[in-house]
Amino acid sequence: MASKITLSEGKIQPLLVRLAFPLLIGNILQQFYNIISSIIVERYLGETAFAAIGIAGTVMNLFIFILGGCCTGIAVIMASLYGKGDHPALRQAIFLSLVFGASFTLLIGLLGLTCTPFLLRLIQTPPAVSALAVEYLNTIFLGLLACFFYNFFAAVLRAIGNTSAALLFLLVSIVISLFLAILFVAHLGLGVRGACYRAGTDSVGAAVPAVHPQNASVSAGGA
Helix, strand or coil, X not given: CCCCCCCCCCCHHHHHHHHHHHHHHHHHHHHXXXXXXXXXXXXXXXXXXXXXXXXXXXXXHHHHHHHHHHHHHHHHHHHHHHHHCCHXXXXXXXXHHHHHHHHHHHHHHHHHHHHHHHHHHHCCCCHHHHHHHHHHHHHHHHCHHHXXXXXXXXXXXXXXXXXXXXXXXXXXXXXXXXXXXXXXXXXXXXXXXXXXXXXXXXXXXXXXXXXXXXXXXXXXXCC
């Protein structure tokens, strides 16, 4: 069984560095991934598809940031309960937030599918680009639940102080995503929909291992 991670004992500076450093590296890796993914799309799909995915990313991030913010918020509550050693309340918080979070994700996914054309008109997207952006966003919204599961389980790991594991699963996600981007976009010729399949599949691939032994031990009653 993994050793218990304790952030409330000992000197605060090393603990903060241990907690924050993987988060910093994760943010840097995300930026490198975005750059490489953009290069792949521009090279194999052309400038119109590149513009469509760029504009779609603006709309998509609105929904993903909402999910990420919710997961971060519930992580604060879970971290407090974990620090107190109140594992029954922690298990309840994890279960309820998972159920309500998944339900909320389905709701905003449906909202996204319904409102995508309006949002693109609102930001004055050119018609030639809008059609590809709608195709991309519709596929993203259909797979939004996978994105939530990844963010949720990564938040649980951060709540119990294990940011290193969250970084590992982010790295797994990035490697899978880049491989699938080359496969779907460059070799299978699936276009912008292939880029969407890549995004959804890598979220699933990262969410599955993110059900970490420490998460399981917390759900079972203690670390």
